[in-house]
Amino acid sequence: DAGVIQSPRHEVTEMGQEVTLRCKPISGHDYLFWYRQTMMRGLELLIYFNNNVPIDDSGMPEDRFSAKMPNASFSTLKIQPSEPRDSAVYFCASSSLGTIDEQFFGPGTRLTVL
Amino acid sequence: ILNVEQSPQSLHVQEGDSTNFTCSFPSSNFYALHWYRWETAKSPEALFVMTLNGDEKKKGRISATLNTKEGYSYLYIKGSQPEDSATYLCAFTWTGANNLFFGTGTRLTVIP
Numbered sequence: 346d347a348g349v350i351q352s353p354r355h356e357v358t359e360m361g362q363e364v365t366l367r368c369k370p371i372s373g374h375d376y377l378f379w380y381r382q383t384m385m386r387g388l389e390l391l392i393y394f395n396n397n398v399p400i401d402d403s404g405m406p407e408d409r410f411s412a413k414m415p416n417a418s419f420s421t422l423k424i425q426p427s428e429p430r431d432s433a434v435y436f437c438a439s440s441s442l443g444t445i446d447e448q449f450f451g452p453g454t455r456l457t458v459l
Numbered sequence: 460i461l462n463v464e465q466s467p468q469s470l471h472v473q474e475g476d477s478t479n480f481t482c483s484f485p486s487s488n489f490y491a492l493h494w495y496r497w498e499t500a501k502s503p504e505a506l507f508v509m510t511l512n513g514d515e516k517k518k519g520r521i522s523a524t525l526n527t528k529e530g531y532s533y534l535y536i537k538g539s540q541p542e543d544s545a546t547y548l549c550a551f552t553w554t555g556a557n558n559l560f561f562g563t564g565t566r567l568t569v570i571p
Contacts, residue, residue: 393557401558444490444493447505451502
């Protein structure tokens with residue numbers, strides 16, 4: 346298995362533009378997590394899915410952020426409109442048994458909003 | 460909001476030295492404690508997942524212990540090597556939850 350795949354690896358955009366980050370979890374993993382890493386707050390959970398269903402989105406900063414998982418092999422995190430304070434590294438991770446099991450992280454997407 | 464604290468925030472050790480750091484977490488409703496190793500410009504990689512009080516796990520020169528009653532876990536590195544330089548994250552979850560709360564990590568630098 347290729348592991349968790351994220352795209353793009355780097356994204357530079359201007360304030361106000363829509364940004365879509367993509368994630369392909371490891372096949373067979375039922376849980377998918379979106380994290381954001383910033384200098385100030387470290388690694389924070391934004392949202393997670395179990396069997397494609399969003400379970401907890403309390404970490405999503407505001408309505409500008411949305412996430413979907415239309416099938417077991419694909420998820421998106423969308424920011425619309427983007428703002429400079431959204432600049433961060435966004436990680437996707439997957440696991441097979443939730444928190445009793447290790448999470449496998451993707452390489453991350455480094456987002457810069459100018 | 461759960462408080463997962465790691466100490467120290469950073470440390471420098473000489474190659475060959477052994478070292479350890481601490482993760483503190485709430486002791487009530489404990490479910491699992493994870494350790495991850497995070498190298499610069501890479502993504503976190505799992506080291507251990509521990510669930511039982513008194514658990515001890517080992518992977519090569521790295522080992523970890525767990526005390527759920529008092530709410531702490533230690534990570535030990537024996538004979539540190541430059542390639543051990545990384546940030547070591549712990550993450551905690553409680554019964555009934557399916558998400559992890561991460562500490563801010565301990566940044567280890569091993570000086571050759």
